[in-house]
Amino acid sequence: MEHAQEQEASLEQTQMYCVQRPIYNQELLQGQLHRRQRTPQTLGQKIAHSCRCSSKRAKAHLYNFLPILKWLPRYPVKEYLLGDIISGISTGIMQLPQGLAYALLAAVPPVFGLYSSFYPVILYTFFGTSKHISIGTFAVVSMMVGGVAVREVPDEIFSLDSNSTNITDVLEYYSARDTKRVQVAVALAFLSGLIQLCLGFLRFGFVAIYLTEPLVHGFTTAAAVHVSVSQFKYLLGIKTSRYSGPLSVVYSIAAVLSKITTTNIAAMIVGLTCIVLLLIGKEINFRFKEKLPVPIPMEIIVVIIGTGVSAGMKLNEAYKVDVVGNIPQGLRAPAIPDIQLIPAIFGDAVAIAVVGFSMTVSMAKTFALKHDYTIDGNQELIALGICNSVGSFFQTFSVTCSMSRSLVQESTGGKTQIAGTLSAIMVLLVILAIGYLFEPLPQTVLAAIIMVNLKTMFRQFGDIMYFWKTSRIELAIWVVAFVASLFLGLDYGLLTAVAFAILTVIYRTQRPEYKILGQVPNTDIYCDVEEYEEVKEYPGIKIFQANTSLYFANTESYTTALKKKTGVHPGALLAARRKAQKRHAREIKAANEQRKKAVLKLTSSSTNDVEARVKHEIASDDLPVNGKFEDSNVQDTDVHDEHEHFVEPKTNIHSLILDFTPVNFVDSVGAKTLKAIIKEYKGVGVYVCVSSCSGPVMDELTRLNFFDESVTRELVFHSIHDAVLACQMKHGSAAKADSNL
């Protein structure tokens, strides 16, 4: 009690909300307000405006297209250079093993991973707007590329002479297969880059918005599973063919399990040792983040040790451990990608383009927010498009921003794109000078690097619990994205997940919460009557609200819910009424015939009088006339008396207020439904009005010819409270009129 008093006291201290104004319906309100004269820009003007050309505009466009022109001349050498150099070296050290490893995922020889870690990175320096992201090979995208390469160039099509045990034959077979796969990967990079470029120039950067967070998490988690499954065979040194397409995860696991007895113990030991080393390195880097000037480059250490051990112990010859093999020195001359492959890989290219872009832009945004600068989504698309499409002429596969490298680049003090350039130059040195040194590197080491890098992605399984608590719909998106991407493959999985995410929005508009509102006493506030104890309904007035717009997909459930929630079924009411009238008519008829007999017996005297009364009865037309009722004969004298005893079945609701606060748009189906509701309820004597219709919805209703003589703007009130007051007045005067009669 005391608590309540305290609250009251505190309430009195606050200033009050006082309003005194007329009750507004739209007719009245629009009458008082004057629309501003707005001359809309004509199409010609718009085109002229967008085509206008000035040197200032041209300069701005150039700066937008080549951001390096803007930041490089102002580069504060003293402040930034040291940070960029340290960061560049740290990132370059990561580019190297990741390039080699992810080439494995992309099903191409390792050197192409190095190419992909060089050309695109250099290109991004010129076109990119983000200062901290590290462009280059990325597990998920590499996996997608690998999937396509394997699908287009499967192991089987070359196995015609599988009986041949001649070593040269086998080598030739592998090199022919790999050449084809490189062609596919390169064409894919070209096409996905082209798509990104087009989307960027068309300012379609917004496509990434459909990749909502739960979707991306579910998708990348599934990708992590795909990647780790595909690496098991390298880790264990088992030789199986690689699968792609739907259910490839299942096939891959089955294939590995069926050959588990052929595990290469040496490869497994090396691989597991690497995993342990890498995990320890990660842990140290995480624990002593503050104390270490730069993170320990564990990956390159593992690669160097692995290469050394492999070369020293002759792991390849002595233990048949698969090694990276031939790394040709120097760069390749540019070549035009194989255009003929495009029709077969178009869908995949779209998927890779979208995934690549969304990774880049989300990472770029994170850093931009952290370091207070802005990035341009469309320019990022263009930059990434150039990286991929131009890069593809130099035999790179699809790249995007890698999370692990970007974090290192940022945390080691990288300030601008210069850091990325330096990392690319490091890769270039390796390609040109010491690449061949890595030839004895066991593939199992690369598999270990890949798998340890998936750690953060696997941690996303924790999302399930998080989304379970916060939003079931987002959990559903996560699960659908994960399951679909896992079993249908990453491309179809992504498509399915996006379609599902879009459908959840439809679902939300289609399964709204239907409520009856009541007043919080002494205020103009209306809340769900089922939710709060204090909320009261006005007698005879029902306020109905559905928290959605009214359009084709939910008009039916709206009408159903309206009838159920308000408890007023005009159809049932009419039927009951008709039945009662029929019964009544029958009773009258029976009574009439009885009386006729009586009259006949009494030899009537006042025939004229009776006739006059019959005429009066017909003229008064008291009974609602309808198809079936017309058939029954109402021709008796004493109907009037009888009629007074007859009570029509009716509802005790006189007004129904449809609250349109949550309605953001209506379509023709919605407008028709609304009109039908108003007319149907009018038929049973219930006054239906609409409250809180927003401006755009009013405009839409007007365009849809919703308003006419029977349905006027006077039925639309500014707020629920306006409508309630109007309904009370209307009913009050109606009741008064009734009692006056």
Added chain:
Amino acid sequence: MEHAQEQEASLEQTQMYCVQRPIYNQELLQGQLHRRQRTPQTLGQKIAHSCRCSSKRAKAHLYNFLPILKWLPRYPVKEYLLGDIISGISTGIMQLPQGLAYALLAAVPPVFGLYSSFYPVILYTFFGTSKHISIGTFAVVSMMVGGVAVREVPDEIFSLDSNSTNITDVLEYYSARDTKRVQVAVALAFLSGLIQLCLGFLRFGFVAIYLTEPLVHGFTTAAAVHVSVSQFKYLLGIKTSRYSGPLSVVYSIAAVLSKITTTNIAAMIVGLTCIVLLLIGKEINFRFKEKLPVPIPMEIIVVIIGTGVSAGMKLNEAYKVDVVGNIPQGLRAPAIPDIQLIPAIFGDAVAIAVVGFSMTVSMAKTFALKHDYTIDGNQELIALGICNSVGSFFQTFSVTCSMSRSLVQESTGGKTQIAGTLSAIMVLLVILAIGYLFEPLPQTVLAAIIMVNLKTMFRQFGDIMYFWKTSRIELAIWVVAFVASLFLGLDYGLLTAVAFAILTVIYRTQRPEYKILGQVPNTDIYCDVEEYEEVKEYPGIKIFQANTSLYFANTESYTTALKKKTGVHPGALLAARRKAQKRHAREIKAANEQRKKAVLKLTSSSTNDVEARVKHEIASDDLPVNGKFEDSNVQDTDVHDEHEHFVEPKTNIHSLILDFTPVNFVDSVGAKTLKAIIKEYKGVGVYVCVSSCSGPVMDELTRLNFFDESVTRELVFHSIHDAVLACQMKHGSAAKADSNL
């Protein structure tokens, strides 16, 4: 002026809207209200409830499943029978020619059209809830069936011995082809029926809601074009093969045009005569609707005349006019549909099931509304499913409700399903007794009947103008449905159209109208400031509204629009501020050094004093501290004076109100964005609050951990006016506090 006064006077007459209450934010409001204790039903209870079994429930279920049990015992013979008989005969007379004609569309021999006009109609009598619709063959569905039949059994695969000119060979070829096509059509009917049954039992009748009116109109218009194109060759007596799949319309037209010289003049004359006769008949029936007791059955008249003329003039032999040919007498023994075809036709079956159902249910609803009875959408699905699936055992193809026949059945006085049964019995008589009489009927007559029946569908081209005026989005749906169905074929077209219709909903949520609201003076009403002249903004307060929910697909444009519309860019402001601070710091430094020199020259006396002031300066910490500003040295004595001249770039907006009236849901991305907006603006001294957040959205925000120490429920106000009053108070007291300092 006078007008305005009049209005004022009329306003005074109305009752006033008076409210006086505290200013409510959610914290305060929730404190005053008490949530009702609601014990949600557990899953177990729900299951128990739905599984509860009683004789009453069983009876209700039985009545629902077999509506005939309900209406037949109460059939008022005297009142209804005559109407039903007349209507039954009229409808039966139409079933006959339409059955023959639509069999042509479905690419099966004519007698199967008759079967399809018999079995399903009888079955519907038992299971259907609509009293007026006429089940049977329908042009659009028949066309879809024909498309599948032709695709699965193309003309070409049988043309291996096309060189053979032997008549028996040709006949055998045709009969083999037709037998196969019948198998496909029957399997399709079986599968689509099964799908309808399943949807019905699962209460999935709502799937039809996605077929919004513009979509159905566009789709059926395209179907009409398909149908008429497919009939041209029959009308002209040209022999070409039939096409199916994407672009089949184009191929068909090209094929007909390329053989236009082979037009059979006799067939063309007969066909055009029939078209003229039918059009005249339609016109008479329309003009003298009121005077005619039953419409003139022009179709059967044309069929009879056509048959007579053909038989008398031996059109087939003498003029090589194609005739209907062999109509076997009697019914066929039931057979199990060919299950093996199912995988190939599954998608088509779904499309046919959905189209068939939506036709039936929309027609049934129209009549139910007109005659004041209710139909059960799910039971209609079940009924139609039984018609198709059970019917298919007797060699019928897919059926649905036909508009033209249903209108005749209703307008000639049909009262119940009895009329349909009678029409089926008429068809049965023809099949059993006089079917063979129709064998000389020229196919061109049937083509004429089909094409004239498309008249109403072609009239739907007028929709384009209508939707152009009322709603561009619905026009887009119409056009997409039409174009896609025309060129991709009816199945893919329907799919595309549905996907597009769903995307328009997303589009509406994604491209909302962004507005700045202002107050209508002396009220609590807030409107778009750009729209009305009277609307005024409060100085220092911006009210921003987007008429959409806030979720992953529109958060970005929301943030962009917010910054653009309010003109407050926190990022730019911060950057400007930082720049100004830097410049200021540099100036101070310069001044400092100058002074130092001066001080050195003067051999300072009051060093202690200076030091004290420096300390004071550092302690007062007046300047916002940030990464870059910390670097610059603020160590001078006279900073304080200098500092007073320094004006930080800031905005004249002190409060920003985000109106959440139109927000029906938020997701995690939306909540995060909102939080980011609040924090970002706080950083530049703008107080952001939210108004008119609905109950469900508050619950969602709470679940998404939106509220914490920095973002409390006190930021959420019950209405815009509450928020405005609170902002004014807050700013007033802040300003007072400032001036007190």
